[in-house]
Amino acid sequence: MLSKRIIPCLDVAHGRVVKGVQFVDIIDAGDPVEAAIKYDEQGADELCFLDIRASHESRDTLYHMVTEVAEHVFMPLTVGGGVKALGDIENLLHAGADKVSINTAALFTPELVKNAAERFGSSTIVVAIDAKRVEDENGGHWECFTHGGRKPTGINAVEWAKKMSDFGAGEILLTSMDADGTKAGYDIPLTRAVADAITANVIASGGVGTLEHMAEGLSAGRADAVLAASIFHFGTFTIRQTKEFLAARGIPVRLA
Amino acid sequence: MIALIDYGMGNLHSVAKALEKAGGKVVLVKKPEELAQASRIVLPGVGAFRDCIGALNESGMDAAILDFIASGKPFLGICLGMQVLMDASYEFGQHKGLGLIPGVVKKFPDTHPEHGFKIPHMGWNDVVLASSSTPHPVLAPLAGKQVYYVHSYYCAPLNPAHILAACSYGEYPFAAAIGRDNFIGVQFHPEKSQKAGHDLLEAFLQWKP
Numbered sequence: 001m002l003s004k005r006i007i008p009c010l011d012v013a014h015g016r017v018v019k020g021v022q023f024v025d026i027i028d029a030g031d032p033v034e035a036a037i038k039y040d041e042q043g044a045d046e047l048c049f050l051d052i053r054a055s056h057e058s059r060d061t062l063y064h065m066v067t068e069v070a071e072h073v074f075m076p077l078t079v080g081g082g083v084k085a086l087g088d089i090e091n092l093l094h095a096g097a098d099k100v101s102i103n104t105a106a107l108f109t110p111e112l113v114k115n116a117a118e119r120f121g122s123s124t125i126v127v128a129i130d131a132k133r134v135e136d137e138n139g140g141h142w143e144c145f146t147h148g149g150r151k152p153t154g155i156n157a158v159e160w161a162k163k164m165s166d167f168g169a170g171e172i173l174l175t176s177m178d179a180d181g182t183k184a185g186y187d188i189p190l191t192r193a194v195a196d197a198i199t200a201n202v203i204a205s206g207g208v209g210t211l212e213h214m215a216e217g218l219s220a221g222r223a224d225a226v227l228a229a230s231i232f233h234f235g236t237f238t239i240r241q242t243k244e245f246l247a248a249r250g251i252p253v254r255l256a
Numbered sequence: 257m258i259a260l261i262d263y264g265m266g267n268l269h270s271v272a273k274a275l276e277k278a279g280g281k282v283v284l285v286k287k288p289e290e291l292a293q294a295s296r297i298v299l300p301g302v303g304a305f306r307d308c309i310g311a312l313n314e315s316g317m318d319a320a321i322l323d324f325i326a327s328g329k330p331f332l333g334i335c336l337g338m339q340v341l342m343d344a345s346y347e348f349g350q351h352k353g354l355g356l357i358p359g360v361v362k363k364f365p366d367t368h369p370e371h372g373f374k375i376p377h378m379g380w381n382d383v384v385l386a387s388s389s390t391p392h393p394v395l396a397p398l399a400g401k402q403v404y405y406v407h408s409y410y411c412a413p414l415n416p417a418h419i420l421a422a423c424s425y426g427e428y429p430f431a432a433a434i435g436r437d438n439f440i441g442v443q444f445h446p447e448k449s450q451k452a453g454h455d456l457l458e459a460f461l462q463w464k465p
Contacts, residue, residue, distance in 0.1 A: 002425060003380040003402060040450065045380055071273050076404060076448050094267050098406075098448065121303070123376045123406045170376055199374055224374070254380040254402045256450060 003254040004218045004246070005045040005225035006239055007078075007203065008232040010035055013053035015061035032065050033072050039232070040073040042239035043256040047077050048173075048227060050101070054082020063095040070096025078126055080173075089116050093124065101173055103128040104146050107153055107160075110167060117168025122200075127164040128173040131157035131190055142190050149177030158193050165198035172198065173227065175205040183209025183230075191221030203227050211237060211245040218251050258461070259285040259294035261321075261337075263311035265303035271334065274447035278457035288320030296461070297324055301335025301445075305345040305361065305409070308336050309353060318354060325356065330463050331439035332394070338434060338441025339411055347409050357434055357441075359413040364428060376408040377425040383432045383444070384422045392420045394440050394463050395433055397455035403432075403444040404453070410443060438465035 010017050016030040028034060036047055049069070051062050059082075066079055079092050080101025089100045100120075106113050106127050117125045131142040132149055142157035161172050174194055176187035186204045195202045204223035208214060208231055217226045231237050243253040258280040260272055272282045275298065285291060299321070302308075312318040325331050333341055342353045345361035353361070364375055380402040385391045391399065398421070405423070410430035413419055420440065421433035433442045440460075446453030 001382065002377070005379055043450075067269070070270050073450075074270065074274050074277075074447055074453055075450050076406075096267060096269050098270075122408070123378055170378065201374055201378060224379070256402075256452075 001252045003045070003252050004223075005203075006214070006242055006246075006253065007046045007048050007225055007227045008039050008044050008239065009048040009050060009205070009227050009229045010233075011052045011229065012049050012062070012065065012081075013051065014058050015065040018052065033068050036069045036073045039239060040075060043243060043254070044075065044239045045254060046075060046225070047073070048101075049077065049079045049081075051079070051081030059088075059091070063091055066092060066095040066097050078173075080126065080128060085112070086116060086119060089120060089124075093120060099124050099126050099171070101126040101128045103130070106164065107144060107146065107155065110163065113164055113169055114167040117170070122168045122170040125169050126171040126173050126203075127161075127169040128175065129157055129161055129164075129194075130175050130177050131187075132177040133187075133190075142193070145177055149180070157190070158197050161194045161200075161202075162197050165200035169200050171201040171203055171224075173203045173205060174223075176207060179207025180205075182207050185209065185213040186217040186221055186223075186226070188216055188221045191217055191223050195222035195224075201225065211242055214242055215246055215249050215251060218246065219249070257293050257295060258282045259291055259297045261297065261299045261312075261317060262286050263308060263315070263317065265307060265311065267302070268300055270447045271298065271300045274453060275457055275461075278454055278461055280457070280461050286315065288316045291320050291324055294324070295329060297321065297329070297331045298460075299331070299333045299337030299340070300447075301333070301337045301339070303336065305336060305339060305347040305353075306349065306351045309340055309345075309351055312340070322354060322356075325439050328438050328465070330460065330465055332460050333439070333441035334447070335407060335443060335445060338443055339409060341434065341439070341441045342411050342413070345409065356439065357411070357413050357418050357436070358415060359411065359418075361409050362412050363409050364425060364430075376406055377410075378406045379404070380449075381405050381423050381425070381444075386420050386422070392433070392435075392440070394456060394459045395421050397459050398452055401452040403446070403449040403456075405444045407443060411441070 079097040201224040204217035423432040
């Protein structure tokens with residue numbers, strides 16, 4: 001049976017991991033290769049690198065980092081941050097990424113997603129959506145936001161996810177800006193609404209604080225994968241502990 | 257030397273690195289004449305069927321691969337590199353394959369996501385070895401393991417004996433590995449399947465069909 005995927009996410013800037021990775025036996029906490037090897041040993045199903053300082057000058061550093069990581073771990077790598085054009089996607093794929101995540105650029109030029117899916121295949125294109133609950137006369141809906149949840153776009157997040165899926169995105173990396181950083185759990189209604197509306201895979205992100213939250217995202221939220229940063233970075237739980245917990249709940253996971 | 261066929265469709269880095277880690281000496285090969293030195297071939301899978309088979313036809317690599325396989329040396333096709341072993345594919349129209357395994361390449365049916373069935377089939381799934389007295393030597397290390405798949409199309413061999421391992425996506429069973437004699441094709445990506453993939457590549461490098 002197809003396993004649900006557990007994906008640790010690493011924020012990088014200038015080719016270095018920037019959120020505090022506190023693996024006890026790691027020599028250099030900022031080294032993306034060491035962090036990747038550690039997650040590989042724990043049985044992560046995939047790795048996600050997001051360049052949070054994506055600037056034109058730092059692109060080559062990012063490509064170099066992706067190549068380095070791809071030489072050391074043999075699992076799918078998703079890379080995102082500042083992807084604006086087909087050329088950026090091509091460069092990341094050539095560097096060794098398996099999937100490329102497009103965020104803000106998709107909102108400005110939706111055709112980028114369509115063109116990218118046609119050229120590189122749906123399975124390589126991930127669209128990242130940052131969604132936030134907004135009130136309306138019908139009781140509220142989720143809206144796409146940019147700039148870390150500060151700028152509203154007026155675009156309905158569920159409809160947007162549907163459009164991106166129809167445009168050929170293979171996965172939607174769905175982050176709840178309301179839940180992000182709270183450790184109170186994924187936004188389950190949002191995750192479920194998107195998962196039920198689209199044919200693309202859904203990766204739940206934002207808000208995970210306990211293993212129970214992971215289980216909720218995959219069962220009640222119907223996500224295909226869960227992404228988490230801090231609970232893995234700070235060693236609260238290992239990937240293996242997470243998977244053992246999920247397996248005990250009857251959720252299909254790969255126990256490598 | 258292991259010839260890794262480069263038909264200009266993308267990054268072969270991870271396949272090359274994974275083969276090297278498994279102990280192989282890898283050379284990227286673009287021209288048929290470069291196959292003369294090769295003891296084994298790996299045909300990776302990148303892009304669409306028509307582009308792959310088109311590129312192989314244009315370079316004359318298709319005939320060279322058939323000659324190589326006829327010589328009895330080991331061949332491994334990965335993902336699309338497995339699918340081109342079939343008679344034909346229905347990806348973007350109908351296209352002729354190498355015709356080594358009778359049957360065609362089909363797309364998974366589109367089903368409503370409520371049934372939990374999404375295209376592409378992407379993620380970690382099983383490899384159920386065909387029930388025979390001795391498992392295929394290249395696949396034997398995978399017993400009970402999961403491997404990484406990314407595909408919307410799958411091989412449907414006419415002769416069940418050509419299916420060396422199976423998997424199912426939702427209610428749809430499909431061939432996880434096909435082959436006969438000295439060639440084998442796998443639908444999953446050994447180069448992305450961590451230890452299970454490493455073990456398969458190691459077994460392929462030691463395979464004496």
